[in-house]
Amino acid sequence: xxxxxxxxxxxxxxxxxxxxxxxxxxxxxxxxxxxxxxxxxxxxxxxxxxxxxxxxxxxxxxxxxxxxxxxxxxxxxxxxxxxxxxxxxxxxxxxxxxxxxxxxxxxxxxxxxxxxxxxxxxxxxxxxxxxxxxxxxxxxxxxxxxxxxxxxxxxxxxxxxxxxxxxxxxxxxxxxxxxxxxxxxxxxxxxxxxxxxxxxxxxxxxxxxxxxxxxxxxxxxxxxxxxxxxxxxxxxxxxxxxxxxxxxxxxxxxxxxxxx
Amino acid sequence: xxxxxxxxxxxxxxxxxxxxxxxxxxxxxxxxxxxxxxxxxxxxxxxxxxxxxxxxxxxxxxxxxxxxxxxxxxxxxxxxxxxxxxxxxxxxxxxxxxxxxxxxxxxxxxxxxxxxxxxxxxxxxxxxxxxxxxxxxxxxxxxxxxxxxxxxxxxxxxxxxxxxxxxxxxxxxxxxxxxxxxxxxxxxxxxxxxxxxxxxxxxxxxxxxxxxxxxxxxxxxxxxxxxxxxxxxxxxxxxxxxxxxxxxxxxxxxxxxxxxxxxxxxxxxxxxx
Numbered sequence: 279x280x281x282x283x284x285x286x287x288x289x290x291x292x293x294x295x296x297x298x299x300x301x302x303x304x305x306x307x308x309x310x311x312x313x314x315x316x317x318x319x320x321x322x323x324x325x326x327x328x329x330x331x332x333x334x335x336x337x338x339x340x341x342x343x344x345x346x347x348x349x350x351x352x353x354x355x356x357x358x359x360x361x362x363x364x365x366x367x368x369x370x371x372x373x374x375x376x377x378x379x380x381x382x383x384x385x386x387x388x389x390x391x392x393x394x395x396x397x398x399x400x401x402x403x404x405x406x407x408x409x410x411x412x413x414x415x416x417x418x419x420x421x422x423x424x425x426x427x428x429x430x431x432x433x434x435x436x437x438x439x440x441x442x443x444x445x446x447x448x449x450x451x452x453x454x455x456x457x458x459x460x461x462x463x464x465x466x467x468x469x470x471x472x473x474x475x476x477x478x479x480x481x482x483x484x485x486x487x488x489x490x491x492x493x494x495x496x497x498x499x500x501x502x503x504x505x506x507x508x509x510x511x512x513x514x515x516x517x518x519x520x521x522x523x524x525x526x527x528x529x530x531x532x533x534x535x536x537x538x
Numbered sequence: 539x540x541x542x543x544x545x546x547x548x549x550x551x552x553x554x555x556x557x558x559x560x561x562x563x564x565x566x567x568x569x570x571x572x573x574x575x576x577x578x579x580x581x582x583x584x585x586x587x588x589x590x591x592x593x594x595x596x597x598x599x600x601x602x603x604x605x606x607x608x609x610x611x612x613x614x615x616x617x618x619x620x621x622x623x624x625x626x627x628x629x630x631x632x633x634x635x636x637x638x639x640x641x642x643x644x645x646x647x648x649x650x651x652x653x654x655x656x657x658x659x660x661x662x663x664x665x666x667x668x669x670x671x672x673x674x675x676x677x678x679x680x681x682x683x684x685x686x687x688x689x690x691x692x693x694x695x696x697x698x699x700x701x702x703x704x705x706x707x708x709x710x711x712x713x714x715x716x717x718x719x720x721x722x723x724x725x726x727x728x729x730x731x732x733x734x735x736x737x738x739x740x741x742x743x744x745x746x747x748x749x750x751x752x753x754x755x756x757x758x759x760x761x762x763x764x765x766x767x768x769x770x771x772x773x774x775x776x777x778x779x780x781x782x783x784x785x786x787x788x789x790x791x792x793x794x795x796x797x798x799x800x801x802x803x804x805x806x807x808x809x810x811x
Contacts, residue, residue, distance in 0.1 A: 438600055439631035443696065444620030445648040453644055457635040534635045534676040 322504040327511060334508035340493055344512075347478065347490040350406050354413030354474045362418045362470065366425025371455070380426065387419040391477070395484055409481040409489065416477030417470040424466020428459030464528035468521060475517065545700060545732040546574040546597055551606035553592050565757035566592045569606070572751070572760065576699070579726065579733045579770075581743040583793065584753025584761075585800040590736045591704055592758075597734065598623055598702050610700055620649045624693035628705040630685045632677040638688045639664065639673040645692045663695035664688075666725060683714040690722075694729070701726075703735035707742065719745050720774055727770030740793070744785045745777060752792045755799040762792055 290296075305324050312323035334340065369375045369383070395412060402408035432455065440454050482491020490513065497506035551570045556563040567589030574580050582590040595601035597608050599618045608615045610622045625631075632641045642660040651659070664670050667687040677685050686706055693701050707715040719742055726733055726746075737743050743750045750764040766785060768776060776782055 433629070433631075435627050435629045435631045436633060439625065439627055440648060442598060442600065442618045442620065442623070442625040443645045443648040444618060444650060449648055453647075454633065457633070460635070532635075534637075534678065 318503070319501040320503060322507055324507075326504055327507045330504050331508045331511070334505050334512065337493065337505065339488075340509075343489050343493055346406065346488050347482065350409045350413065350478050350482075350489065351474055353406075354410045354478055355417060355471060357410070358414045358417035358421055358470055358474055359467065361414070362421030362466075363425060365418075366422040366466075367429065367455075369422070370426035370429035376426065376430075383419070383422060387423070391415055392480060395481060398481065399485055404485050404487065406489075409478045409486070412481040413474040413477035416480075417472075417474035420469035420473055421466045424462045424469065425459060428462030428466070429455060432458050461528065461532045464524060464531070468524050471520065471524070472517075543575050544573045545576045545578070545611060546734065547609045548572045548574075548593070548597065549607050549609075551593065551596055551603045551608055553589065553596065553601065553603045553605075567596075567603075568757050568759040570760055571606075574732060574734060576732055577730045579735070579746055579748045581747035581750045582734065582736045582753065583738070583740070583743045583750055583789070584758060585755045585793070585797045587756045587758075587800065588753040588796070589756065589758030590751075590753050594702050594704055594734060594736050597700075598625055600625075620696065620698075622698055623700045623702060624696040624698040626686070626689050626693050626701065626703040626706045628708045630677065630682070630689065630709075632685060632689055632692070634677050637674050637676055638669065638680070638691075641677070641688065642692045642695050645696055649696050651696075659695045659697070660691075663691040666694060667691045668721070681714075682710050683718060686710065686718065687721075690725075694725075698731070700732045700734070703733065705736050705738065708738065715739065715742065716774075716777075720772075722746060724771040740786050740789045741777065741782075743789065744782055745772060750789065752789065753796070755796045761796070764789060764792075 288296075309323045309325060312318070312321045312326075365383075369379050391412070398408045398412050402411055436454055436458075437450065440450050445453070478489075479491050479494075482489040483495055484491075486492045490509065493509060494506060497503075497509065549571055551567065552565075553567045554563060554565045566587070570593060582593060584590050592601065596603045597610065597615065599615045602616070610619060613619070613622070632638070633644065636644060639660050642663055643656045646656050646659060647653075661670070661673070664673055667690055669684060669687055669691060672680060672684065672688075677688065680688065686709075690706070707718055710718070723746055735746070744766055747766055750766065751760045752762050752764065753759065754761045764785065768781070
């Protein structure tokens with residue numbers, strides 16, 4: 279009892295350290311389970327994944343696959359952002375459009391899209407276009423929703439005030455609506471990015487002859503958990519770097535919120 | 539055709555919200571005609587929902603009246619007139635994502651002031667309201683009183699002959715209002731601008747205004763106009779003078795009956811408080 283509360287007190291004083299300890303404990307548990315309790319055909323300990331990471335990178339065709347997936351991700355994300363912004367702004371800024379289309383958008387968002395993946399393959403083939411399209415349909419909804427939400431809670435007095443000072447339509451867009459929605463726009467981008475990643479990888483896993491999804495499938499079928507987990511770690515590291523980059527940009531743009 | 543001395547002319551302005559004959563139809567302001575002179579400080583005071591803010595918004599071009607016209611400096615009002623009218627709103631209307639000086643510069647950008655003038659005019663306006671040191675703060679880092687000063691600085695930087703203020707100190711505490719009122723009297727008497735402001739505070743109306751238009755309960759019309767013959771800038775000592783108290787009491791008597799009416803109606807369809 280006494281020691282429990284002391285541990286808790288310690289953790290709350292050093293949140294960063296506690297974070298580190300949690301991660302270490304997880305890795306430790308994984309190491310032990312993988313070494314002593316699970317068949318090594320199914321699971322590799324993190325130490326081995328780490329030491330054999332070069333085996334992943336040296337896999338023939340993997341770097342090309344990585345760059346193909348990155349290409350698909352980039353294109354899908356760009357399309358999702360462009361279309362998502364256009365839809366989000368036109369729906370969010372107009373009360374009629376919002377009442378009319380928001381329920382439809384929410385309904386579509388609610389459908390588990392994996393059930394229509396075969397249609398994408400059928401229509402767009404097994405190459406990159408179907409992966410990009412599937413990434414777009416996954417990434418676009420969080421972006422639309424974030425923009426609609428971000429545009430909506432704008433204080434009317436700010437608009438009135440801008441107009442009374444002579445602001446033109448594009449002034450209001452550029453200097454009022456855009457900065458106002460920036461924070462939720464960025465969380466939308468982050469969620470959209472996750473969605474795009476999910477869509478593209480799902481489509482690659484389902485059917486493909488290239489890309490990261492193809493290799494995760496390949497490593498799994500070959501009972502090579504070391505390389506599989508190595509690849510996953512690389513992907514996770516990439517996702518984390520990207521996410522942190524977005525958060526830094528976001529923090530810079532929403533400095534006015536904090537009290538620095 | 540019009541008196542050169544008249545800054546704002548209101549001719550038979552009336553306004554209703556909603557469609558006539560409909561249950562939600564509300565007559566906010568009855569036929570109102572009035573002239574406001576150059577350099578004059580006019581206070582609009584009356585019970586809630588009496589149409590005083592409606593009148594202010596008509597003059598500011600934010601609302602087009604059901605009937606009648608308003609004109610500013612001889613030009614009919616058909617929408618916002620950024621070169622003639624600057625607005626200070628009740629709520630904090632500063633852009634929270636811009637610093638104070640960015641807010642002021644943005645107003646000038648909207649209005650169309652050449653970029654080269656922005657910095658100098660923004661600094662001058664900040665100095666006038668005593669916020670020079672806070673130019674690079676965000677609105678969220680300032681107190682309510684300082685934010686309203688900043689909003690005032692933004693309005694002043696636009697260099698318009700007319701300034702409209704809708705309960706500019708409404709959200710502030712009594713002490714802050716008093717000090718800001720003194721500063722405002724001093725500042726505005728120097729600039730020679732025409733000021734129309736809506737207020738709920740009797741003391742504020744008497745302390746700041748040259749004329750006070752007292753509104754009846756809804757549907758509102760001007761019941762009486764009180765003249766405050768006291769030169770600007772007014773000192774704090776004016777607030778404790780017999781003259782001040784006499785005017786304030788008169789205002790109280792005029793308003794008391796009207797406010798009673800709205801309170802008794804309050805349980806009805808108006809929904810206001």
